[in-house]
Amino acid sequence: MTEMSPLHFKENAIRALGDAELQRALGNMRQGFIEKRTKAAERLPEFDALRDKAKEIKDHVLAHLDLYLEAFEKNCVAGGGTVHWAKDSAQARDIVLNICRLVGAETVTKGKSMVGEEIEINPFLEANGIRPIETDLGEYIIQLRNEPPSHLIAPAIHVNKEQIADAFRQHHRDLSPERPLTDRAALLNEARRALRERFLEADVGITGANFLIAETGSTVIVTNEGNGDLTQTLPRIHIVLASIEKVVPNFDDAATLIRVLARSATGQEMSVYTTVSTGRKRPGDLDGPEQFHVVLIDNGRSKLIGTEFQEVLRCIRCGACLNHCPVYGSVGGHAYGSVYPGPIGKVLTPALQGLENARDLPNASTFCGRCEEVCPMRIPLPKMMRHWREQEYAKRMVAPRVRWALRLWALAARLPSLYHFGARLAAWWLYRRGKKGRGRLAKVPYGEGWTRFRDFPAPLGKTFQSQWRGPRRHRRPSP
Amino acid sequence: MSPRPQNPSVGLFATCLVDLFRPSVGFAAAKLLEDVGCRVALPRGQTCCGQPAYNSGDKANAKRLARRTIAAFRHFDYVVVPSGSCGGMIKTHYPEALADDRKWLPRARAFAEKTYELVSFLHDVMGVRDVKARFEGIAAYHDSCSSLREMGVRVQPRALLASVTGLGLRELPGRDACCGFGGTFCVKYPEISNHMVADKCREIAESGADTVLSGDMGCLMNIAGKLLREGRAIRAYHVAEVLAGVEAAPIGQVKPEAEEATA
Known part of the structure; x- marks a missing residue:
C-alpha cells in the first residue's frame, strides 16, 4: 500500500x-x-497572449489580495451569503461541521474540490457521523476504493475499467452480482443511478470554487459532468470551500482564466458546465439553496505572499x-x-x-x-x-557527505590548476579501469545509482584541456 | 539577420564532461568554429559553470563560480559552449543567480548576451547552412531539455545535419521529453531516471535509427550507457563530432581495432 x-x-x-x-x-x-x-x-492563435493576460490578472490580485477578498465578502453578504474565514484546515473543518450540525445534516453531497481534499473534510465528517458522498465520477470511484485522488482533474486516472467494476460490485449491493459491467456505458449508468438517489437525499451540498468574483460576491465552478449543479442546487444548504487565492476582480477576468484553463487541462475550449452561484435563493426564485456559505481557507497561503513562492498562488489547478x-x-x-x-x-x-x-x-x-x-x-x-x-x-x-562533496568540488573549481589536475587524474584512472570494459564501466565508486541500470562511458585517457595545451597543440582527438 | 561577424574571437567553454570524457567534442567544436573563421581560444581559467552547485541549492558557490567564469572569458567577442545545459546555466541562470549583485549583474547580462550553444552559434550567428562532412547512418537527434527550452535550439542541428553526406534523420515521437539524466537526479532517483531513459532508448530503437545524436554530453552518457547495458547496436555521438567529421569510436565504446587489441 x-x-x-x-x-x-x-x-x-x-x-x-x-x-x-x-x-x-x-x-x-x-x-x-x-x-x-x-x-x-x-x-487559438492568441493562446500565448491570453496566458500573459491571465498571469497579469492573478499577479494583480495577489498584489491586492486583502482588498479583493474584503470586496468579495461584502458583495457575497449583500447577496444573502455568509462568508467564513478559516486560518487552517482545522478551522475550516469545524466551520463545515457546525453548519451541518445546525441543519441536522446526515448526508452531504460533494462536488470535486482539491481544497476539500487538502483539509481532509471527508474523513472528518465521517468521524462526526455525517456521510459525505462524492458526486464527480472519478471522485466517487476513488471514494469507494478508499483512495486519495492521483491527479488534479482526473482523480481516478490510475484506476482501470475492471477495477471500477469490482468497486461497484462491492458497494452497489442492491444490484444483481451477475450483471455485466464490461463496457463504459454500463459503468456510467450504474454510477448515475446510484448518485441520483444521493443527490435527492442530501441535506447539504459542498462544492469547491474555480473562481470567486469580488465584484459580485459570486463563486464559479467549471465541471464536465453537471454533478456540481446537482450538488449545489438540490440540497437546502450550499457550502463553498475556496482557498483565498481563487478570488478575481470580475467576470471578465474569470472569462480570461476560463479560456486558458480548459484548453490547458483537457484541450477543451470550455468545460461543459460553468456554474455561477450568487447568494441564497431569493423570493421568487424557482430553486437554489436556503443558505449559501463560503469558507475562505488560508492554510498557509498568505505566508507565501511577498516571498519567492508568491507566484505559485497563480495556479488554477489545470493539471497541465x-x-x-x-x-x-x-x-x-x-x-x-x-x-x-x-x-x-x-x-x-x-x-x-x-x-x-x-x-x-x-x-x-x-x-x-x-x-x-x-x-x-x-x-x-x-x-x-x-x-x-x-x-x-x-x-x-x-546530508553532510553531500555537503562536503559539493564544497570540495566547488573549492577545486575555483582553483583552475587544482581542478585540471584532478580532472587529468580522474580521466587517467577511469580510463585504466575502463580499458578492460572496452570503453565502458559496469561499476564506478559512488556511482551505484548509475551503474545499476546503465553502463558508464569511460574517459579516453587524457582531458581535453591537457590535449589542447599538449605538445604544440596537435589538435587531434585522442585515439 | 545581422551581418556575419568577421573572424570573431571565440572563447570555447569546453564543459567538464567534454574535458573529462570526450575531448573529441572539444576538437570538433574548435574545428567547426575555425572553419568559419573564428579565432578560437581555450582560457586556462575555465573550470565548471557552477550548475551542480546551483541546482543543489548551494547558491553561494554557484555565484562564486559564475563570477570566475565571467572573468575568465571577459575578453572574447563570443563564448561558445558545446552544451545546452552549461550554456543555459550561463545564459539564463547567471543573471538570475547574480540578481542581487549590483556590480556583477550587468556583467552577467552582457556575458549571457554573448554566450551561445555551439550549433546555434554556427547556424544563427555565423550563418552556416551546410558542412562538408560524411557520416554513414540513420540518426535520431535527441533535443536536450536545456538546449530546447533555455537556448532556443531545435531547427539548427537538424538543418546542419541534413547537409551531412550519407546521413538520414529520424524524429522521435517523444522528442520533447527528458531522457532522465537531470544531473544528480540520475543518481538520486535512479529508478525513475532509468524508467525515463529506457523509454527514450525504446523510442530510438523503434525509430529505426542506428545512431543517436545530441548536443549535450550528459544526455548522451545517459542514453549511451543505457543502450550499451541493453545491448542495443545503436551508436551515440555528440552532434559536433558528426558535423566536424571527426573520427572517433561511439560514446562508451572503443574503435574496432582497439577492441580487438584488448580482447
Missing part, C-alpha cells in the same frame, strides 16, 4: 514503477492529454504540469503522498506541510522545464523547486 506522506516518495515511486496496471494507465493518459492540449493551443511531467508520467500521483502531485505539488506541498516533511519533492526533478513551458499561468516551477533546494541547503538539511 502506498504511504500517503511525501516522506515516502522514494519507496512509493519504486513501487509505482513496478505496478504494471498503473504504468499502462499512465501511458494512455500522457499521450491523450498532451495531444489534446497541443491541438487546443494551436487552434502533471500531464507533461516525465516524473509524474513515470510514477503517477499517489507516489507524491500529498494532495497536490506533480510539479505544482513539488512547490506547493513543502509550503503547506513544511519542507522537512516533503524534502524529496523539490529534489525529484530533472529541471527539464516542460511544466513551466505549458503552465497557462507561467509559474516558474523549476525555479521555485530550486528555491526549496536552496532553503534545504541553507538549513543544513542536506
Whole structure:
C-alpha cells in the first residue's frame, strides 16, 4: 500500500514503477492529454497572449489580495451569503461541521474540490457521523476504493475499467452480482443511478470554487459532468470551500482564466458546465439553496505572499504540469503522498506541510522545464523547486557527505590548476579501469545509482584541456 | 539577420564532461568554429559553470563560480559552449543567480548576451547552412531539455545535419521529453531516471535509427550507457563530432581495432 506522506516518495515511486496496471494507465493518459492540449493551443492563435493576460490578472490580485477578498465578502453578504474565514484546515473543518450540525445534516453531497481534499473534510465528517458522498465520477470511484485522488482533474486516472467494476460490485449491493459491467456505458449508468438517489437525499451540498468574483460576491465552478449543479442546487444548504487565492476582480477576468484553463487541462475550449452561484435563493426564485456559505481557507497561503513562492498562488489547478511531467508520467500521483502531485505539488506541498516533511519533492526533478513551458499561468516551477533546494541547503538539511562533496568540488573549481589536475587524474584512472570494459564501466565508486541500470562511458585517457595545451597543440582527438 | 561577424574571437567553454570524457567534442567544436573563421581560444581559467552547485541549492558557490567564469572569458567577442545545459546555466541562470549583485549583474547580462550553444552559434550567428562532412547512418537527434527550452535550439542541428553526406534523420515521437539524466537526479532517483531513459532508448530503437545524436554530453552518457547495458547496436555521438567529421569510436565504446587489441 502506498504511504500517503511525501516522506515516502522514494519507496512509493519504486513501487509505482513496478505496478504494471498503473504504468499502462499512465501511458494512455500522457499521450491523450498532451495531444489534446497541443491541438487546443494551436487552434487559438492568441493562446500565448491570453496566458500573459491571465498571469497579469492573478499577479494583480495577489498584489491586492486583502482588498479583493474584503470586496468579495461584502458583495457575497449583500447577496444573502455568509462568508467564513478559516486560518487552517482545522478551522475550516469545524466551520463545515457546525453548519451541518445546525441543519441536522446526515448526508452531504460533494462536488470535486482539491481544497476539500487538502483539509481532509471527508474523513472528518465521517468521524462526526455525517456521510459525505462524492458526486464527480472519478471522485466517487476513488471514494469507494478508499483512495486519495492521483491527479488534479482526473482523480481516478490510475484506476482501470475492471477495477471500477469490482468497486461497484462491492458497494452497489442492491444490484444483481451477475450483471455485466464490461463496457463504459454500463459503468456510467450504474454510477448515475446510484448518485441520483444521493443527490435527492442530501441535506447539504459542498462544492469547491474555480473562481470567486469580488465584484459580485459570486463563486464559479467549471465541471464536465453537471454533478456540481446537482450538488449545489438540490440540497437546502450550499457550502463553498475556496482557498483565498481563487478570488478575481470580475467576470471578465474569470472569462480570461476560463479560456486558458480548459484548453490547458483537457484541450477543451470550455468545460461543459460553468456554474455561477450568487447568494441564497431569493423570493421568487424557482430553486437554489436556503443558505449559501463560503469558507475562505488560508492554510498557509498568505505566508507565501511577498516571498519567492508568491507566484505559485497563480495556479488554477489545470493539471497541465502533471500531464507533461516525465516524473509524474513515470510514477503517477499517489507516489507524491500529498494532495497536490506533480510539479505544482513539488512547490506547493513543502509550503503547506513544511519542507522537512516533503524534502524529496523539490529534489525529484530533472529541471527539464516542460511544466513551466505549458503552465497557462507561467509559474516558474523549476525555479521555485530550486528555491526549496536552496532553503534545504541553507538549513543544513542536506546530508553532510553531500555537503562536503559539493564544497570540495566547488573549492577545486575555483582553483583552475587544482581542478585540471584532478580532472587529468580522474580521466587517467577511469580510463585504466575502463580499458578492460572496452570503453565502458559496469561499476564506478559512488556511482551505484548509475551503474545499476546503465553502463558508464569511460574517459579516453587524457582531458581535453591537457590535449589542447599538449605538445604544440596537435589538435587531434585522442585515439 | 545581422551581418556575419568577421573572424570573431571565440572563447570555447569546453564543459567538464567534454574535458573529462570526450575531448573529441572539444576538437570538433574548435574545428567547426575555425572553419568559419573564428579565432578560437581555450582560457586556462575555465573550470565548471557552477550548475551542480546551483541546482543543489548551494547558491553561494554557484555565484562564486559564475563570477570566475565571467572573468575568465571577459575578453572574447563570443563564448561558445558545446552544451545546452552549461550554456543555459550561463545564459539564463547567471543573471538570475547574480540578481542581487549590483556590480556583477550587468556583467552577467552582457556575458549571457554573448554566450551561445555551439550549433546555434554556427547556424544563427555565423550563418552556416551546410558542412562538408560524411557520416554513414540513420540518426535520431535527441533535443536536450536545456538546449530546447533555455537556448532556443531545435531547427539548427537538424538543418546542419541534413547537409551531412550519407546521413538520414529520424524524429522521435517523444522528442520533447527528458531522457532522465537531470544531473544528480540520475543518481538520486535512479529508478525513475532509468524508467525515463529506457523509454527514450525504446523510442530510438523503434525509430529505426542506428545512431543517436545530441548536443549535450550528459544526455548522451545517459542514453549511451543505457543502450550499451541493453545491448542495443545503436551508436551515440555528440552532434559536433558528426558535423566536424571527426573520427572517433561511439560514446562508451572503443574503435574496432582497439577492441580487438584488448580482447
